Amino acid sequence: MSRTLVIEAVMLAVHGQLLHPDIPVTYVIPYTSIQELYELKDLNEPIMLVSSDDAYVKQRIVELIAFFEEAFNRKKIEKALQVPWRKSTPLLINEFVTLAVVYAVDHAEYGEQFDPIETELILTAIKENAGLITDQLELMERIIEAEIPVQVFDVEDFEYAVEEDYQV
Structure with missing residues (x-):
């Protein structure tokens, strides 16, 4: 049985363990977080504190962009972009990791407390009835304080998030 988690695309580049789970995982990624990869790729400032880590992450970002731009994957994504909240058909990364891109469009519901991508992550998690995984402790605190049902x-805590008895 596959677990579904909502995540930003850049998290897959920064946290390599996410691509090697012990059980099948489907990551649902808002399209705008894929667009953010292009900004990060061209960023002259470091993403990571250690230069070797920074070079590694930037290389992973380039590889992710290339993956999303592959003709077959691009076609699946473009089809999802035709209708708000449509999810792409699965994009296979490896035998345990599948991606689905969602065309999240609502930024207003939590607009004052969260930036647009954070709002899309939250709303996607709610719509998918899925957990949200992040490395931003401040975001986690704000979600909890706002009592958002996510x-x-x-x-x-990635391993805990994909445990078999975990239920959203």
């Missing part, structure tokens, strides 16, 4: 996990 199960949110720190990336360090």
Whole structure:
């Protein structure tokens, strides 16, 4: 049985363990977080504190962009972009990881407390009845304080998030 988690695309580049779970995982990614990869790729400032880590993450970002731009994957994504909240058909990363891109469009519901991508992550998690995984402790705190009905996990708790008895 596959677990579904909502995540930003860049998290897959920064946290390599997310691509090697012990059980099948489907990551649902808002399209705008894929667009953010292009900004990060061209960023002259470091993403990571250690230069070797920064080079590694930037290379992973380039690889993710290439994956999303592959003709077959691009076609699936473009089809999803035709209708708000449509999810792409699965994009296979490996035998345990599948991606689905969602065309999230609502930014207003939590607009004052959260930026547009954070709002899309939250709303996607609600619509998918899925957990949200992040490495931003401040985001987790704001979600909890706002009492938003989303199960949110720190990336360090990834193994717990994909446990078989876990239910959203």
